[in-house]
Amino acid sequence: MSTAARSVPAPPANAVVRDAHWEAKLARLRARQLPEQTLQICDDLSARKQLxxxxxxxARCRMADAEDQRTISPETERAEAVLASAQAEFDEVCLSLTFKALPRPAxxxxxxxxxxxxxxxxxGDAWNPETFPAALVAAAHIERDDSGAVVEGLTEEEAQGLLDSWPVAESNALFAAAWQAQQIVRTTTVELGKG
Known part of the structure; x- marks a missing residue:
């Protein structure tokens, strides 16, 4: 009996193509960024009202343009410019806290x-409502430096301090932003088998 190595047949061409396609798709699935939710905090009531x-x-000008079936009117262009200016002023005076979805095991x-x-x-609580909110806010909060790189965010103690010192509605909004980041669904449709 010969112990010489046998040649392994090449896989079918369609299997090679399918594998390459699957590997590319899997690489894209693995490279997806986790969703984020931003909470904007603005204490400047004037800037908020202007925005x-x-x-x-x-919106009124855009609707008027659509109803009249016309392209963008000069009135709409002015309104859009005022909106851009109001948004820039608002962004300058408000604080933003960004929360990122955690991987499921985390x-x-x-x-x-x-x-x-x-x-x-x-x-009916699934977690301790006294301690879990601060932990989630801290775990999900991210800050970015000027280059866009993620740097250290809130600690649990800092998060608890904000939750304790803010009014109830704002404290709830802080936790809600961190929780909503965990709930963002970016799929558009799910097709189930035909019945």
Whole structure:
């Protein structure tokens, strides 16, 4: 009996093409960036009011153009310029906090780290509402430097300090922004098998 190496047949050409296609698709799936949610905080009521008015006026002008089936009117161009200016002023005076979705195992681990008490579990809580919000805000918060690179964000202690010192509505908005980042769905359709 010969122990000489046997030649392995080449795989079918369509299998090679399919594998290359699948590898490229898998690489794209793995390279997707995690979704982000931004909370804008503006204490300048005048800037906020100007922005809201400019948005309404620009929308009114766009609707008038659409109803009259015309291209962009000079009135709409002016409204868009006012909106751009109001947005720039708003962006300059407001603070933004950005929250990034956590990979599923990280979020699951965070939830397990802050289990509800027996009483909280009886109330239907999936985590401890006293401690989990600050942990999620800190874990999901990201800051970027001038080059766009992610740098260290809020600590749990800093997040808890904000949650404790802000009014209830704003504290809820802070937690909601961090939680919403975890809930963003970027798929457009899901097709199930034909029934």
């Amino acid at each position: 809201e008015q400019a948005k309404l006026e620009a 979020l699951d681990g965070l939830i397990k780290r802050f289990p509800p008490t027996e009483a909280q579990a009886e109330d």
